[in-house]
Amino acid sequence: MKTHQSVLNFLDDKVIKIYNDDNKNRMSSVSNEIYCINKFSDKNPYSPIILNYNKNSYTIKRYDFSLGNTKRIFVNNVRRLLFSCSLSEVFKQLEEIEKILKIKNISHRDINPGNILFSEEDLKLKLIDFYWAKTDKIQPSIPAGCNAIYGTNDSKAFSKIKNQLSKVDKVVRKQVKNLKKSTISYLGKKYYDGSSKHVGKTYHQIDIPYFRNVKFHRDNSSEFQDININMTKPIKNVVDIGCSACYHLFNFMRMFRLKKAVGYESDPHMLNFLREIKKIFCLDELIIKDKIQLNSVFEKTDLLICMNVHMWLRKQFGLGADKLVSNMITSSNEMFFQTAGKESSGMWTDKSLGSKEGIKKYLNKLGESKVDFIRSTGRHGGQRHLFRVKK
Secondary structure, rough: OEOOEEEEEOOOOOEEEOOOOOOOOHHHOOOHHHHHHHHHOOOOOOOOOEEEEEEEEEEEEEOEEEEEEOOEHHHHHHHHHHOOOHHHHHHHHHHHHHHHHHHOOEEOOOOHHHEEEEEEEEEEOOOOOOOEEOOOEEOOOOOOOOOOOOOOOOOHHHHHHHHHHHHHHHHHHHHHHHHHOHHHHHEEEEEEOOOOOOOEEEEOOOHHHHHHOOOEEOOOHHHHHHHHOOEEEEEEEHHHHEOOOOOOHHHHHHHHHHOOOEEEEEEEOHHHHHHHHHHHOOOOOEEEOOOOOOOOOOEEEEEEEOOOOOHHHHHHHHHHHHHHHHHHHHHEEEEEEEEOOOOEEOOOOOOOOOOOOHHHHHHHHHHEEEEEEEEEEOOOOOOOOEEEEOO
Protein backbone atom coordinates (compact mmCIF):
# COMPACT_ATOMS: atom_id res chain seq x y z
CA MET A 1 0.00 0.00 0.00
CA LYS A 2 1.32 3.41 -0.99
CA THR A 3 0.61 6.52 1.10
CA HIS A 4 1.72 10.13 0.78
CA GLN A 5 4.41 9.35 3.36
CA SER A 6 5.53 5.75 2.85
CA VAL A 7 5.13 2.33 1.26
CA LEU A 8 3.67 -0.47 3.37
CA ASN A 9 4.40 -4.13 2.58
CA PHE A 10 1.88 -6.47 4.26
CA LEU A 11 3.14 -10.01 4.90
CA ASP A 12 1.40 -12.82 6.80
CA ASP A 13 2.79 -11.94 10.19
CA LYS A 14 4.50 -8.56 9.77
CA VAL A 15 4.33 -5.17 8.04
CA ILE A 16 7.35 -3.35 6.60
CA LYS A 17 7.08 0.44 6.48
CA ILE A 18 9.49 2.22 4.11
CA TYR A 19 9.53 6.02 4.22
CA ASN A 20 9.73 8.06 1.02
CA ASP A 21 12.94 10.06 0.69
CA ASP A 22 11.52 13.57 0.40
CA ASN A 23 11.95 16.90 2.18
CA LYS A 24 8.83 16.46 4.29
CA ASN A 25 9.97 13.14 5.75
CA ARG A 26 13.38 14.61 6.57
CA MET A 27 11.67 16.75 9.25
CA SER A 28 11.84 13.63 11.44
CA SER A 29 13.49 10.19 11.25
CA VAL A 30 12.93 6.51 11.85
CA SER A 31 15.26 6.69 14.86
CA ASN A 32 13.06 9.44 16.35
CA GLU A 33 9.99 7.26 15.85
CA ILE A 34 11.57 4.16 17.36
CA TYR A 35 12.71 6.19 20.36
CA CYS A 36 9.15 7.46 20.96
CA ILE A 37 7.62 4.00 20.51
CA ASN A 38 10.07 2.50 23.00
CA LYS A 39 9.33 5.25 25.48
CA PHE A 40 5.59 4.76 25.06
CA SER A 41 5.76 0.95 25.19
CA ASP A 42 7.29 0.62 28.65
CA LYS A 43 5.35 -2.42 29.96
CA ASN A 44 2.00 -1.59 28.39
CA PRO A 45 0.00 -3.72 25.90
CA TYR A 46 -0.89 -0.89 23.50
CA SER A 47 2.40 -0.57 21.68
CA PRO A 48 3.24 -2.39 18.44
CA ILE A 49 6.02 -4.97 18.55
CA ILE A 50 9.02 -3.67 16.58
CA LEU A 51 10.85 -6.54 14.88
CA ASN A 52 13.70 -4.56 13.30
CA TYR A 53 14.54 -1.18 11.80
CA ASN A 54 17.14 0.75 9.80
CA LYS A 55 17.62 4.33 8.61
CA ASN A 56 14.56 4.53 6.33
CA SER A 57 12.30 1.66 7.35
CA TYR A 58 11.10 -0.56 10.17
CA THR A 59 9.12 -3.78 10.57
CA ILE A 60 6.32 -4.37 13.08
CA LYS A 61 4.20 -7.38 13.93
CA ARG A 62 1.07 -7.49 11.80
CA TYR A 63 -2.23 -6.86 13.56
CA ASP A 64 -5.74 -7.47 12.27
CA PHE A 65 -7.05 -4.09 11.16
CA SER A 66 -7.12 -0.36 11.84
CA LEU A 67 -10.15 1.63 12.97
CA GLY A 68 -10.06 3.59 9.70
CA ASN A 69 -7.68 6.02 8.02
CA THR A 70 -6.49 9.61 8.43
CA LYS A 71 -9.84 10.98 7.26
CA ARG A 72 -12.53 8.81 8.87
CA ILE A 73 -13.41 5.67 10.75
CA PHE A 74 -14.30 2.58 8.72
CA VAL A 75 -17.74 1.53 9.94
CA ASN A 76 -17.23 -2.15 8.99
CA ASN A 77 -13.93 -2.27 10.89
CA VAL A 78 -15.58 -0.75 13.96
CA ARG A 79 -18.39 -3.30 13.76
CA ARG A 80 -15.76 -6.06 13.66
CA LEU A 81 -14.07 -4.46 16.68
CA LEU A 82 -17.39 -4.52 18.58
CA PHE A 83 -17.70 -8.24 17.77
CA SER A 84 -14.89 -8.82 20.29
CA CYS A 85 -14.77 -5.74 22.57
CA SER A 86 -17.58 -3.78 24.18
CA LEU A 87 -17.66 -0.04 23.59
CA SER A 88 -16.88 0.53 27.27
CA GLU A 89 -13.75 -1.64 26.97
CA VAL A 90 -12.67 0.20 23.81
CA PHE A 91 -13.12 3.56 25.59
CA LYS A 92 -11.18 2.27 28.58
CA GLN A 93 -8.26 1.29 26.35
CA LEU A 94 -8.29 4.60 24.48
CA GLU A 95 -8.27 6.47 27.81
CA GLU A 96 -5.37 4.36 29.07
CA ILE A 97 -3.42 5.09 25.87
CA GLU A 98 -4.06 8.81 26.26
CA LYS A 99 -3.04 8.66 29.93
CA ILE A 100 0.24 6.89 29.09
CA LEU A 101 1.09 9.53 26.49
CA LYS A 102 0.58 12.26 29.08
CA ILE A 103 2.56 10.46 31.81
CA LYS A 104 5.41 9.84 29.35
CA ASN A 105 5.22 13.46 28.16
CA ILE A 106 4.76 12.37 24.54
CA SER A 107 2.80 14.53 22.14
CA HIS A 108 1.83 12.11 19.37
CA ARG A 109 0.29 14.76 17.05
CA ASP A 110 -1.04 12.18 14.57
CA ILE A 111 -3.90 10.49 16.42
CA ASN A 112 -6.39 9.21 13.87
CA PRO A 113 -8.29 5.93 13.19
CA GLY A 114 -5.59 4.77 10.75
CA ASN A 115 -3.00 4.84 13.51
CA ILE A 116 -5.06 2.79 15.96
CA LEU A 117 -4.86 -0.92 15.17
CA PHE A 118 -6.68 -3.83 16.81
CA SER A 119 -5.30 -7.24 17.73
CA GLU A 120 -8.17 -9.74 17.96
CA GLU A 121 -5.89 -12.36 19.46
CA ASP A 122 -5.23 -10.39 22.67
CA LEU A 123 -8.21 -7.98 22.34
CA LYS A 124 -6.01 -4.89 22.55
CA LEU A 125 -5.71 -1.66 20.60
CA LYS A 126 -2.25 -0.70 19.32
CA LEU A 127 -1.10 2.89 18.76
CA ILE A 128 1.36 3.31 15.86
CA ASP A 129 3.09 5.98 13.72
CA PHE A 130 5.06 8.16 16.14
CA TYR A 131 6.99 9.79 13.27
CA TRP A 132 5.86 13.34 14.18
CA ALA A 133 5.76 12.78 17.96
CA LYS A 134 7.50 15.22 20.32
CA THR A 135 9.21 14.27 23.56
CA ASP A 136 12.46 14.96 25.45
CA LYS A 137 14.96 16.39 22.93
CA ILE A 138 12.98 15.10 19.96
CA GLN A 139 11.16 18.14 18.61
CA PRO A 140 10.52 17.55 14.89
CA SER A 141 8.66 20.16 12.91
CA ILE A 142 5.45 19.04 11.28
CA PRO A 143 4.27 19.33 7.67
CA ALA A 144 1.43 21.72 6.90
CA GLY A 145 -1.98 20.05 7.13
CA CYS A 146 -0.68 16.98 9.00
CA ASN A 147 -3.65 15.06 10.45
CA ALA A 148 -5.92 17.83 9.23
CA ILE A 149 -9.21 16.01 9.94
CA TYR A 150 -8.39 14.99 13.53
CA GLY A 151 -5.84 17.68 14.34
CA THR A 152 -2.56 17.64 16.25
CA ASN A 153 -4.14 17.99 19.70
CA ASP A 154 -4.14 14.43 21.04
CA SER A 155 -7.02 14.86 23.51
CA LYS A 156 -9.33 16.42 20.93
CA ALA A 157 -8.49 13.68 18.41
CA PHE A 158 -9.27 10.93 20.92
CA SER A 159 -12.54 12.65 21.81
CA LYS A 160 -13.59 12.87 18.15
CA ILE A 161 -12.80 9.20 17.55
CA LYS A 162 -14.78 8.14 20.64
CA ASN A 163 -17.76 10.16 19.46
CA GLN A 164 -17.66 8.43 16.07
CA LEU A 165 -17.38 5.00 17.71
CA SER A 166 -20.43 5.77 19.86
CA LYS A 167 -22.52 6.45 16.76
CA VAL A 168 -21.69 3.03 15.30
CA ASP A 169 -22.39 1.35 18.64
CA LYS A 170 -25.82 2.99 18.79
CA VAL A 171 -26.79 1.49 15.42
CA VAL A 172 -25.41 -1.95 16.36
CA ARG A 173 -27.31 -1.94 19.68
CA LYS A 174 -30.58 -1.36 17.85
CA GLN A 175 -29.85 -4.23 15.44
CA VAL A 176 -28.91 -6.54 18.33
CA LYS A 177 -32.11 -5.67 20.20
CA ASN A 178 -34.22 -6.54 17.16
CA LEU A 179 -32.28 -9.77 16.64
CA LYS A 180 -32.84 -10.90 20.22
CA LYS A 181 -36.55 -10.27 19.84
CA SER A 182 -36.91 -11.93 16.43
CA THR A 183 -34.79 -15.07 16.96
CA ILE A 184 -33.56 -15.83 20.48
CA SER A 185 -37.02 -15.44 22.01
CA TYR A 186 -38.22 -18.23 19.67
CA LEU A 187 -35.48 -20.73 20.54
CA GLY A 188 -36.82 -23.83 22.28
CA LYS A 189 -40.50 -23.14 21.56
CA LYS A 190 -40.25 -25.90 18.99
CA TYR A 191 -37.56 -28.47 19.66
CA TYR A 192 -35.15 -29.53 16.93
CA ASP A 193 -32.69 -32.42 17.36
CA GLY A 194 -29.49 -31.16 18.91
CA SER A 195 -30.71 -27.68 19.84
CA SER A 196 -31.62 -26.32 23.25
CA LYS A 197 -35.03 -27.37 24.55
CA HIS A 198 -35.13 -24.40 26.94
CA VAL A 199 -37.25 -21.49 25.72
CA GLY A 200 -35.22 -18.33 25.08
CA LYS A 201 -31.90 -20.08 25.80
CA THR A 202 -29.12 -20.85 23.37
CA TYR A 203 -27.44 -24.24 23.73
CA HIS A 204 -23.96 -22.68 24.07
CA GLN A 205 -23.08 -19.15 25.07
CA ILE A 206 -22.88 -16.41 22.44
CA ASP A 207 -19.35 -15.09 22.81
CA ILE A 208 -20.05 -11.51 21.69
CA PRO A 209 -20.16 -8.66 24.25
CA TYR A 210 -23.69 -7.52 23.27
CA PHE A 211 -25.08 -10.96 24.18
CA ARG A 212 -23.53 -11.50 27.61
CA ASN A 213 -26.95 -11.39 29.28
CA VAL A 214 -28.43 -14.13 27.06
CA LYS A 215 -28.92 -17.34 29.05
CA PHE A 216 -27.44 -20.57 27.73
CA HIS A 217 -27.76 -24.25 28.54
CA ARG A 218 -24.23 -25.66 28.46
CA ASP A 219 -20.83 -24.07 29.09
CA ASN A 220 -18.46 -25.49 26.46
CA SER A 221 -15.46 -23.26 27.20
CA SER A 222 -13.46 -26.12 28.75
CA GLU A 223 -14.02 -28.27 25.66
CA PHE A 224 -12.76 -25.42 23.52
CA GLN A 225 -9.61 -25.23 25.65
CA ASP A 226 -9.10 -28.99 25.30
CA ILE A 227 -9.16 -28.59 21.51
CA ASN A 228 -6.98 -25.49 21.50
CA ILE A 229 -4.31 -27.10 23.68
CA ASN A 230 -4.16 -30.32 21.65
CA MET A 231 -4.62 -29.11 18.06
CA THR A 232 -1.88 -28.55 15.49
CA LYS A 233 -1.24 -24.84 14.90
CA PRO A 234 -1.48 -22.58 13.05
CA ILE A 235 -4.75 -23.08 11.19
CA LYS A 236 -6.38 -21.11 8.38
CA ASN A 237 -9.63 -23.03 7.83
CA VAL A 238 -12.10 -24.59 10.29
CA VAL A 239 -15.35 -26.56 9.90
CA ASP A 240 -17.70 -26.97 12.87
CA ILE A 241 -20.43 -29.63 12.55
CA GLY A 242 -23.39 -28.45 14.63
CA CYS A 243 -21.88 -25.08 15.51
CA SER A 244 -24.76 -23.91 17.76
CA ALA A 245 -23.92 -20.32 18.80
CA CYS A 246 -20.49 -20.53 17.12
CA TYR A 247 -18.48 -20.35 20.36
CA HIS A 248 -15.66 -22.42 18.83
CA LEU A 249 -15.63 -20.65 15.47
CA PHE A 250 -15.75 -17.14 16.93
CA ASN A 251 -12.74 -17.82 19.13
CA PHE A 252 -10.72 -19.50 16.39
CA MET A 253 -11.51 -16.53 14.11
CA ARG A 254 -10.09 -14.16 16.71
CA MET A 255 -7.03 -16.22 17.48
CA PHE A 256 -5.84 -17.26 14.02
CA ARG A 257 -7.10 -14.70 11.45
CA LEU A 258 -8.87 -17.50 9.57
CA LYS A 259 -9.45 -17.46 5.84
CA LYS A 260 -12.64 -19.47 6.23
CA ALA A 261 -14.80 -20.61 9.17
CA VAL A 262 -17.68 -22.92 8.15
CA GLY A 263 -20.48 -23.79 10.56
CA TYR A 264 -23.39 -26.22 10.07
CA GLU A 265 -26.51 -25.60 12.19
CA SER A 266 -29.85 -27.44 12.12
CA ASP A 267 -32.04 -25.19 14.29
CA PRO A 268 -33.65 -22.72 11.80
CA HIS A 269 -33.90 -19.95 14.40
CA MET A 270 -30.24 -20.25 15.32
CA LEU A 271 -29.36 -20.51 11.63
CA ASN A 272 -31.10 -17.19 10.96
CA PHE A 273 -29.45 -15.68 14.03
CA LEU A 274 -25.95 -16.60 12.86
CA ARG A 275 -26.54 -15.25 9.37
CA GLU A 276 -27.66 -11.93 10.85
CA ILE A 277 -24.64 -11.88 13.17
CA LYS A 278 -22.40 -12.28 10.11
CA LYS A 279 -23.96 -9.16 8.58
CA ILE A 280 -24.01 -7.02 11.73
CA PHE A 281 -20.38 -7.62 12.67
CA CYS A 282 -18.94 -7.94 9.14
CA LEU A 283 -17.62 -11.48 9.67
CA ASP A 284 -16.55 -12.03 6.08
CA GLU A 285 -14.75 -15.32 6.70
CA LEU A 286 -17.78 -16.90 8.43
CA ILE A 287 -19.92 -19.22 6.28
CA ILE A 288 -23.10 -20.63 7.84
CA LYS A 289 -24.72 -23.71 6.30
CA ASP A 290 -27.99 -25.53 6.96
CA LYS A 291 -28.18 -28.95 8.64
CA ILE A 292 -26.14 -31.92 7.46
CA GLN A 293 -27.69 -34.17 4.81
CA LEU A 294 -26.65 -37.68 3.76
CA ASN A 295 -25.15 -36.24 0.58
CA SER A 296 -23.31 -33.38 2.32
CA VAL A 297 -19.80 -32.82 0.98
CA PHE A 298 -17.21 -31.34 3.33
CA GLU A 299 -14.54 -29.09 1.89
CA LYS A 300 -10.87 -29.62 2.66
CA THR A 301 -9.96 -27.98 5.97
CA ASP A 302 -7.17 -27.75 8.53
CA LEU A 303 -9.47 -28.48 11.46
CA LEU A 304 -12.89 -30.10 11.74
CA ILE A 305 -14.91 -30.19 14.95
CA CYS A 306 -17.63 -32.77 15.53
CA MET A 307 -18.52 -32.25 19.18
CA ASN A 308 -21.62 -33.95 20.60
CA VAL A 309 -23.30 -34.10 17.20
CA HIS A 310 -22.55 -37.61 15.96
CA MET A 311 -25.31 -39.25 18.06
CA TRP A 312 -27.91 -36.99 16.42
CA LEU A 313 -26.58 -37.93 12.99
CA ARG A 314 -26.94 -41.58 13.98
CA LYS A 315 -30.52 -40.92 15.13
CA GLN A 316 -31.44 -39.30 11.81
CA PHE A 317 -29.43 -41.38 9.33
CA GLY A 318 -28.68 -44.65 11.09
CA LEU A 319 -25.54 -46.30 9.72
CA GLY A 320 -25.49 -43.65 7.00
CA ALA A 321 -23.93 -41.40 9.63
CA ASP A 322 -20.78 -43.54 9.45
CA LYS A 323 -20.21 -42.46 5.84
CA LEU A 324 -20.57 -38.81 6.92
CA VAL A 325 -18.00 -39.24 9.70
CA SER A 326 -15.66 -41.02 7.28
CA ASN A 327 -15.96 -38.06 4.91
CA MET A 328 -15.22 -35.67 7.78
CA ILE A 329 -12.02 -37.56 8.55
CA THR A 330 -10.99 -37.61 4.89
CA SER A 331 -11.65 -33.89 4.36
CA SER A 332 -9.72 -32.64 7.42
CA ASN A 333 -6.08 -32.63 8.42
CA GLU A 334 -7.27 -32.99 12.01
CA MET A 335 -10.65 -33.71 13.60
CA PHE A 336 -11.84 -33.48 17.21
CA PHE A 337 -14.67 -35.85 17.98
CA GLN A 338 -16.93 -36.34 20.99
CA THR A 339 -20.25 -38.19 21.13
CA ALA A 340 -22.80 -39.60 23.57
CA GLY A 341 -22.15 -43.31 23.76
CA LYS A 342 -23.21 -46.06 26.15
CA GLU A 343 -21.42 -44.43 29.11
CA SER A 344 -23.10 -41.06 28.48
CA SER A 345 -26.44 -39.56 29.37
CA GLY A 346 -28.58 -37.09 27.46
CA MET A 347 -31.71 -36.88 25.31
CA TRP A 348 -30.18 -39.26 22.78
CA THR A 349 -27.26 -41.66 23.14
CA ASP A 350 -25.76 -44.13 20.71
CA LYS A 351 -25.80 -47.35 22.70
CA SER A 352 -23.85 -49.19 19.98
CA LEU A 353 -20.76 -47.22 21.05
CA GLY A 354 -19.54 -48.53 24.38
CA SER A 355 -16.56 -47.31 26.37
CA LYS A 356 -13.87 -44.98 25.09
CA GLU A 357 -12.09 -48.03 23.64
CA GLY A 358 -15.18 -48.77 21.56
CA ILE A 359 -15.37 -45.21 20.24
CA LYS A 360 -11.67 -45.27 19.36
CA LYS A 361 -12.15 -48.55 17.46
CA TYR A 362 -15.11 -47.00 15.62
CA LEU A 363 -13.02 -43.99 14.51
CA ASN A 364 -10.11 -46.22 13.48
CA LYS A 365 -12.48 -48.25 11.30
CA LEU A 366 -13.77 -45.17 9.45
CA GLY A 367 -10.46 -43.62 8.40
CA GLU A 368 -6.81 -44.45 7.96
CA SER A 369 -5.73 -41.94 10.58
CA LYS A 370 -4.12 -41.82 13.98
CA VAL A 371 -6.73 -41.67 16.76
CA ASP A 372 -5.65 -40.25 20.13
CA PHE A 373 -7.73 -40.13 23.29
CA ILE A 374 -7.62 -36.64 24.86
CA ARG A 375 -9.72 -36.84 28.01
CA SER A 376 -13.11 -37.73 29.51
CA THR A 377 -15.61 -35.26 30.90
CA GLY A 378 -18.76 -35.53 32.97
CA ARG A 379 -20.01 -32.05 32.12
CA HIS A 380 -22.76 -33.44 29.86
CA GLY A 381 -23.82 -36.14 32.31
CA GLY A 382 -22.27 -39.60 32.43
CA GLN A 383 -18.98 -39.86 30.59
CA ARG A 384 -18.11 -38.39 27.21
CA HIS A 385 -14.72 -38.99 25.62
CA LEU A 386 -12.83 -36.53 23.43
CA PHE A 387 -10.62 -37.87 20.62
CA ARG A 388 -8.26 -36.31 18.10
CA VAL A 389 -8.21 -37.91 14.65
CA LYS A 390 -5.13 -36.88 12.70
CA LYS A 391 -3.72 -37.80 9.30
